[in-house]
Amino acid sequence: MQVTADGYVATPDGHLDWMAPLNDDAEILAFIDHLTDTSDTIIMGRKMSSEFHTYWESVPKESPEYTFAQKMVNIPKIVFSKTENKTNGKNARVENGDLTAQINKLKSGNGKDIVAYGGANFMSSLVKANLIDDYYLFINPVAIGKGLSIFPERMKLNLVDSKTYKSGVVINHYQPIR
Numbered sequence: 001m002q003v004t005a006d007g008y009v010a011t012p013d014g015h016l017d018w019m020a021p022l023n024d025d026a027e028i029l030a031f032i033d034h035l036t037d038t039s040d041t042i043i044m045g046r047k048m049s050s051e052f053h054t055y056w057e058s059v060p061k062e063s064p065e066y067t068f069a070q071k072m073v074n075i076p077k078i079v080f081s082k083t084e085n086k087t088n089g090k091n092a093r094v095e096n097g098d099l100t101a102q103i104n105k106l107k108s109g110n111g112k113d114i115v116a117y118g119g120a121n122f123m124s125s126l127v128k129a130n131l132i133d134d135y136y137l138f139i140n141p142v143a144i145g146k147g148l149s150i151f152p153e154r155m156k157l158n159l160v161d162s163k164t165y166k167s168g169v170v171i172n173h174y175q176p177i178r
Contacts, residue, residue: 001123001150002138008147009120018142025167028138029068035136036071040112043103045122046081046094052117053089078106080122100129107131120148128152134160134175141168 002019003009010016022028044052052072059069077092080099087094095102103126106114113134116126126132127150135157157174164170 001136002140003150004140004142004144004147006143006145007149007151008144009123009150010148011144012147014119014148018140018144020140020142020167020169022138022167022169023065025165025169028165028167028169028171031163031171033068033071035113035115036068036075038113039115040075041106041114042072042075042077043106043114043116043118044077044079045118045125046079046084048118048122049077049079049081049087049089049092052077053087053092057090078102099125100131103129103131107133120150123150124152127155130176130178132176134173137172137174139170139172141170 001009002016004018011018022032056069056072059065063069073090075091077089079087079089079092079094080102081094081096084094085096103114116123116132118126156177158177159172160175161173162170
């Protein structure tokens with residue numbers, strides 16, 4: 001999850017114009033590629049899904065992003081929604097059931113890791129239900145003063161690893177202290 005130095009994931013109105021461009025940082029891209037390769041399922045909220053599918057499915061073959069885009073298209077995706085019953089994304093399905101029950105069912109199965117992509121509301125739901133085992137926070141070198149957070153209440157985290165990249169982004173890997 002990309003966050004500001006003061007802990008927000010979006011401006012109060014949901015804008016992300018504060019994010020550092022990561023396309024010029026080969027080390028970060030390699031790390032994101034690694035995280036993707038260690039997973040076999042992507043979960044996301046309804047609000048993010050259409051932009052996610054549209055972006056990754058439209059990357060042209062000539063683009064330097066094409067190989068990674070194909071990974072994003074080919075990995076099975078589950079869109080959690082209370083209002084939608086279908087999605088137009090390739091290799092994607094909609095899940096309308098109880099979020100906690102469905103995620104725990106996924107986690108109990110065999111396979112690789114599950115990666116969560118989403119906005120503040122979806123991620124906050126996962127945090128509140130204590131469904132996240134590892135947090136990778138991409139801390140951008142900017143403070144916005146106020147905004148949306150994924151942490152609805154105080155939570156203790158254990159720092160597993162931290163690395164600074166040339167873009168100024170620091171990636172902190174945390175695990176919740178349960």
